[in-house]
Structure formats: C-alpha cells, structure tokens
Amino acid sequence: TAALDQLGSTVQVSSGNENTTVYVQTLTKNLPATMALLEQRLLHPRFDAADFDRVKKQTLQGIANQVTQPVAIANNVYSKLLYGATDIMGTPSSGTTASVSSITLDDVKQFYQQNYAPNVSYLTVVGDVDQATAEQPLAFLKAWPQKNVTLPTAPTAQAQPDKTKIYFVNKEGAAQSEIRVGYLTALPYDATGDYYRAYLSNYLLGGAFNSRINLNLREDKGYTYGANSRYASTRFAGPYTAQAGVRADATAASVKEFMKEINSYRTGISDEELAFLQSSVGQSDALRYETGQQKAGFLSRLVEYDLKPDYVVQQSEILKALKKEDVTASVQKYLPGDKMYIVVVGDRAKAFPGISELGYDVVELDVNGMPVASAAPAAAPAAAPADMPSGKTKTEENGQKVKTKKKGA
CATH class of the missing domain: 3.30.830.10 (Metalloenzyme, LuxS/M16 peptidase-like)
Structure with missing residues (x-):
C-alpha cells in the first residue's frame, strides 16, 4: 500500500x-x-x-x-x-x-x-x-498458467409465485420500512433484444427520477426519499425489483401505491411519456462513455457478453424507433403484477396495521427468511381472547393459546 x-x-x-x-x-x-x-x-x-x-x-x-x-x-x-x-x-x-x-x-x-x-x-x-x-x-x-476451471452453471430455475403474496419481517424499532416487490425473470442480459427493451419500458415506471413510482411515492405522497424499479440480469437471468425505504406509518399505503403503479402501467403510456423516454435515455447515453473508467467498463462489457462494437448504435436505433405499443407489449409480458413477491421489513407495531387489509395473503418470516411459528404452547390458564394486531386473533383450545391469521381476500 x-x-x-x-x-x-x-x-x-x-x-x-x-x-x-x-x-x-x-x-x-x-x-x-x-x-x-x-x-x-x-x-x-x-x-x-x-x-x-x-x-x-x-x-x-x-x-x-x-x-x-x-x-x-x-x-x-x-x-x-x-x-x-x-x-x-x-x-x-x-x-x-x-x-x-x-x-x-x-x-x-x-x-x-x-x-x-x-x-x-x-x-x-x-x-x-x-x-x-x-x-x-x-x-x-x-x-500465468492456464487451468481447467469449471465455471458455475446458471442458477436452477426456481418456481415463482403463482399469485402475489406479502412476506412480512418484524424489525422492532425500525424507523422506516423496507419494501421489495418483484420476481425472478427469465431474461438474461442482452444489449439489443428483449432485455434492453424491458429496460426501456421500465424507465418510465421506475428507472428515472421522475418515473411514475418515484413521482407518486416521493413527490406526491411524501412516503420516501426515493423509490425505483429495475431489471438486474447478467449472463444469468435476474430479478425485476421495485423498492423503497418508506415511513413506517405509510407502509401499507406504500405497498398499495407500488402495486397500483405496476398494474396500471400495463394499460399503456402517453405520447408525452414516450417522448420523454426517448429524449432522456438518448441524452444519458451520450454521457455514458466520457471517462477512462467508463470506457474501460464499455470494453469489458463487449468482452464479457461477446457484443458487437456497434451495439450502442443499434441501441440508439431501437430507441428512436420505439413505439408506445412496444413499451406496453414488454410490460404485459414481463411485469406480472399478479405473480410477485412483496417483502416488507419494519416495526410490527407501526408497519403491520393495514398490511392484512390489502387483499394479499400475508406470510410472516423471521430476519433469516424462515417462517414464524403461528402457534406456541403455553401453560397459562384459559383467558378471554386477547387483542392482537390487525388481521389476527388469539383463542384458547384445550389449555393452549392458538394464534390464527386471517388471510386477505
């Protein structure tokens, strides 16, 4: 050093x-x-x-x-x-x-x-x-001697959710709640194919500062300092994720707004939004290869993904030719709002109320992602039902306390 x-x-x-x-x-x-x-x-x-x-x-x-x-x-x-x-x-x-x-x-x-x-x-x-x-x-x-190195294969395809569910993790004392919404796509990285088009389609939803998600949760509602969404694939297929850290008392409302924006985005975009997408991405691309480090990253991408040197030109042509219908088609194919994971981490007392009223099944996990036991034996004598957080009840059966969970419709 x-x-x-x-x-x-x-x-x-x-x-x-x-x-x-x-x-x-x-x-x-x-x-x-x-x-x-x-x-x-x-x-x-x-x-x-x-x-x-x-x-x-x-x-x-x-x-x-x-x-x-x-x-x-x-x-x-x-x-x-x-x-x-x-x-x-x-x-x-x-x-x-x-x-x-x-x-x-x-x-x-x-x-x-x-x-x-x-x-x-x-x-x-x-x-x-x-x-x-x-x-x-x-x-x-x-x-430097060559070696017979066995590189890992692609991750085993994991069955993705058949319907959208909320997975809640209690973190006592958390000032904010962390929200993740998404699923594992079938899209590996590409520079000029479906993955690039999915990147363009997400730009208006959560990729830009003045995207729909950020304008809603930050600028309009004031729930967060910033909310975004993105596709994150490499040579292996990666996830689509929308995320934010939000005020604890706005947790359920934030989840509702995330899902509202994702689902409503499937219905299409305006002419003004398309013009903004083309202008903003085009201008940002022009500044992407200015520094030596940026140029090195560009060359590394060419080698790692075996790209053609003119792929940036091809991207520019795709962007200029993009139509509203292209964006909608990509969104409808790769944003299944009814089949996503919703992860919420927050203080139960502040964040959980309202979560069970959103219409999704709620699964409680511990900080390691393991299911929280829904019932536990107790030696206490029978007592009247105790107050529980929204969506839960506690009753007595055969001398044992039993917690039950009401699932959303």
Whole structure:
C-alpha cells in the first residue's frame, strides 16, 4: 500500500456474485512500477495468516450486523425467496455465519489455485498510451498458467409465485420500512433484444427520477426519499425489483401505491411519456462513455457478453424507433403484477396495521427468511381472547393459546 501511495496509483480487488475484479489506476509514467506491484499481488499473493484472521473477523461482524439492518434483511430475504434457500444465489455474497466460520486459510489458498487463471479472465486497458507501450509491463501475464476451471452453471430455475403474496419481517424499532416487490425473470442480459427493451419500458415506471413510482411515492405522497424499479440480469437471468425505504406509518399505503403503479402501467403510456423516454435515455447515453473508467467498463462489457462494437448504435436505433405499443407489449409480458413477491421489513407495531387489509395473503418470516411459528404452547390458564394486531386473533383450545391469521381476500 505504501508503495502504491508513493506512485499515486490504485490497485483494488473486489468480488461480487459472479466475478472477481482487479481495478488499476495509475499515471502513465508510473505504469511499469504499478504493473510490477500488480504482478506481486495477482500472481504471488501472500495470504498472510494475520490478514486472513482480521478479514474473517470483520466479515463475521458484518454478517452479524446485517440482521440489525432493515435494508440488509429485506435484500437477503428477497433473494432467498427468488432463488430458494438451497441455491447459492439465495445466499448473501458475504456468506453466512456458518459458512464463513468454517473457512480456513488453506481453503482460500486452494480456491485461488483452482479458480484464478488467464483462460477465464479478460483484460481491458484505457489510457493515453499506445498498445505496445501498455503491453510491455503486462508481459508477466504470459507466465500465468492456464487451468481447467469449471465455471458455475446458471442458477436452477426456481418456481415463482403463482399469485402475489406479502412476506412480512418484524424489525422492532425500525424507523422506516423496507419494501421489495418483484420476481425472478427469465431474461438474461442482452444489449439489443428483449432485455434492453424491458429496460426501456421500465424507465418510465421506475428507472428515472421522475418515473411514475418515484413521482407518486416521493413527490406526491411524501412516503420516501426515493423509490425505483429495475431489471438486474447478467449472463444469468435476474430479478425485476421495485423498492423503497418508506415511513413506517405509510407502509401499507406504500405497498398499495407500488402495486397500483405496476398494474396500471400495463394499460399503456402517453405520447408525452414516450417522448420523454426517448429524449432522456438518448441524452444519458451520450454521457455514458466520457471517462477512462467508463470506457474501460464499455470494453469489458463487449468482452464479457461477446457484443458487437456497434451495439450502442443499434441501441440508439431501437430507441428512436420505439413505439408506445412496444413499451406496453414488454410490460404485459414481463411485469406480472399478479405473480410477485412483496417483502416488507419494519416495526410490527407501526408497519403491520393495514398490511392484512390489502387483499394479499400475508406470510410472516423471521430476519433469516424462515417462517414464524403461528402457534406456541403455553401453560397459562384459559383467558378471554386477547387483542392482537390487525388481521389476527388469539383463542384458547384445550389449555393452549392458538394464534390464527386471517388471510386477505
């Protein structure tokens, strides 16, 4: 780190759900020295025991903290519903307490030896430098041995909901409620096909700041600082998700408005909305490739998805030719408002009232996405029915307290 600081360079290694990314930034004059440091980190990592113990401890602390954060709880529970409890995509990328606790330094070394190789990697370079000058300090990559790496296959198709349901997680003391609405699509990423058209169709619904969802929940109702929706696929099919953190006392009203906007959007858009879509997306595209980092991202996308270099031109042509009927067709095909997961995380006392009155079945889960027991034995003598939250009753049967839940129509 000190050597990089002296050069004014950056070498960052990060991991996500599908890739490990090494990001390097340096002055052109310091390219050789920075690449020498990259070679050390990439091909000869120390895997120091003290560093491993520190990172492992920090990771476990982060995982423990997740169950205290409504945002993390909502994201994790939503992913588990989308992909199922047994699919790796239903597990947070940070892991679980059990999985991280069991990892050893030898496991990390073995994973590196088995999975990091040039034949499953790609390199992009952007800068005020010609190809020959850039390639010379990267010559060390030629000594990087190829390996027979088995890449994971696509996630197993998980049965999506046959009807829209609400999954409620109680988080006492939460100042806001976190809402996620969506389902796992069958759309992998593409640059000029149905996925791109779905991206365009969602722009007016929840992709832009002045989209229907944000104008409703933020500007009109004042329920949230921001609400949005998006498709999030990679080379694997990903989810469509509408989301927001909302005032606790506006939880049920916010869910109602989310579903109203999604369902009403299926009926079509106006001429003015189409004009805004074409103008706004067109202008934002023009600014998308200005910086070196943006250009590197563009080149990486070309390689990762095997795109044609002129795909941006094709996107522009699709955008200009877009009709209102095209947007409606995409929405009706890929936004099934009657078959979605609705995840709500919030303080039960503030957020739950009204949820059961929205007309959806309500399933209560704990912070780990597991069903909450609907009945529990008790030794207390028979008593009169107690007051319960909206949609619930408590009665006595054979000396036991029994909680029952009224489902919406």
